[in-house]
Amino acid sequence: MDTMDGRTRVGNVEPRGTRRDHQHYEDLLGAVALGAATPEERQLVLAHASTCVACQAELSELWAVVTALPLAVDEREPSPILRYRIQSALQHESVREQTTEREEPARPAERPDEPPAPTTVREMRPRSRAVWLWATAALVLLVVSAGLVLWNITLQRDQDQERDAGGETIAVQLASPAPGSGAELAYFEDRGVFMLSVHDLPEVAEDEVYQVWLIGDDGAPPVPVGAFGESTSEVAVAADRARYQTLAVTVEPGPLGSPGPTSDPILVAQLDPAAS
Amino acid sequence: MVEPGDDELIAAVARGDPSALVGLYDRFGRLAFGLAYRILEDASLAEETVQDAFMQVWRRADTFDPTRGGNVRAWLLTVVHNRAIDARRRYLDRRPRPVPLENVEAVLSVPDVWREVSIRLTRDEVRAAVDTLPAEQKQAIELAYFEGLTHQEIAQRTEVPLGTIKGRLRLGLKKMHTVLSAPADAHGHDGRAHQGGERGT
DSSP: OOOTTSOOGGGGOOSTTOHHHHHHHHHHHHHHHTTOSOHHHHHHHHHHHTTOHHHHHHHHHHHHHHHHGGGGSOOOOOOHHHHHHHHHHHHHHHHHHHHHHHHOOSOOOOOTTSOOOSSOOOOOOOOOTTSSSSOOHHHHHHHHHTTOEEEEEOOHHHHHHHHHHOOEEEOOEESSOOTTOEEEEEEETTTTEEEEEEESOOOOOTTEEEEEEEEOSSSOOOEEEEEEOOSSEEEEEEOOGGGOSEEEEEEEETTTOOSSOOSOOSEEEEOOGGGO | OOOOOHHHHHHHHHTTOHHHHHHHHHHHHHHHHHHHHHHHOOHHHHHHHHHHHHHHHHHHGGGOOGGGTOOHHHHHHHHHHHHHHHHIIIIIIOOOOSOOOTTHHHHOOOOHHHHHHHHHOOHHHHHHHHHTSOHHHHHHHHHHHHSOOOHHHHHHHHTOOHHHHHHHHHHHHHHHHHHHHSOGGGTTTGGGTSOOOOOOO
16 A cells, blocks of 8 residues: 555565556556656556556557646746847857867767657767858857857847947948848947848848858958848847958858858948948 | 748757757747746746757757657657756755656657647647646646656645545546547547546555
């Protein structure tokens, strides 16, 4: 008999296969599916389920229901910053992975507490992370060393907040302005952030993106600071204005663009305050 | 441009495409945050948890296999849930987590028929299924799922025998499975027709 203090029959189970055992394991299926059983109970139930078709089927069903439970909660709007933090973490992760790959090609062992995909554990597919998405390790390091972070902002609220803070407007030239198209650029000196807003740019092909570049006056190659796919978009670029003369946008192969510009700019802005 | 499907996005994440992960965030971020907030009741902690979960998805996307009944949304939310329960125990309750969940999903593959069901499930349908449960089954499942309590802790909290709690957890989930697996036009109808009983100790 189970007791309130948590003692169960698990330590005294009879050899698997008896009707009594089956009933005992069956009773635990819900708790196991919900992660509410003890480790010992779970281990025994899973062992039993591996040889008991009925319990295996029921456990699969119960677990499937558990995966649907999150849908019962109300969606909530997180702070817009969370999206930036994830993008920034991705950048750091990519740099870290590339460094690790150079030093130690094998992937680190999985942490035991990390939940896997709802599948059987399979051999890892080789990942081509950073092969062309981040272009090259050097490129990524260049971006990071330049202290640049690009945030593709889709929330109007963010831009409104930035505008409320009072940024300096910078003139933008469109190379071939289409009817209705336009662009605005502002720089917020206190935060070191450019806000680029474009609307109704000429559509790019499905496998192309708009890519944003910062260009200095030191002869160095243009620095890629991000890409976006929609012809109407808002983008934030964190950068020291004093280090760059020009911001430009080109159309490049997607999803993340090219290491260097491969087409003429469709948009150019001179960042030198004297030019504004 | 045509919006990529969930499976396409997770495949792109597995290939190392960061924009695909951001795409998943744009699609499921509000639900993920809602779940984390429901568990943690703290916006800052919930955001940390969601970020942690998405980075987990980034690192583990190559283990996701839709051909085995996997559902991207369910998988992602399972990761968020596990992280949130861990955080709740670590920061709020200061209890160690008794049961890591790493093997349950690995051992079990989801029945094919459920993949179709789970993909089309809506919040209203799941809520309706929860609402078909007797109050005590609903309470037991919520304490286990959203507060991360073990069956023993639920028994202590509710002052109900442990065997009864086990029964409530199992029968409640079975009832929900029956309701959710029914044809869409039957949701909320046949599910209410037969209340699940419980077997005490």
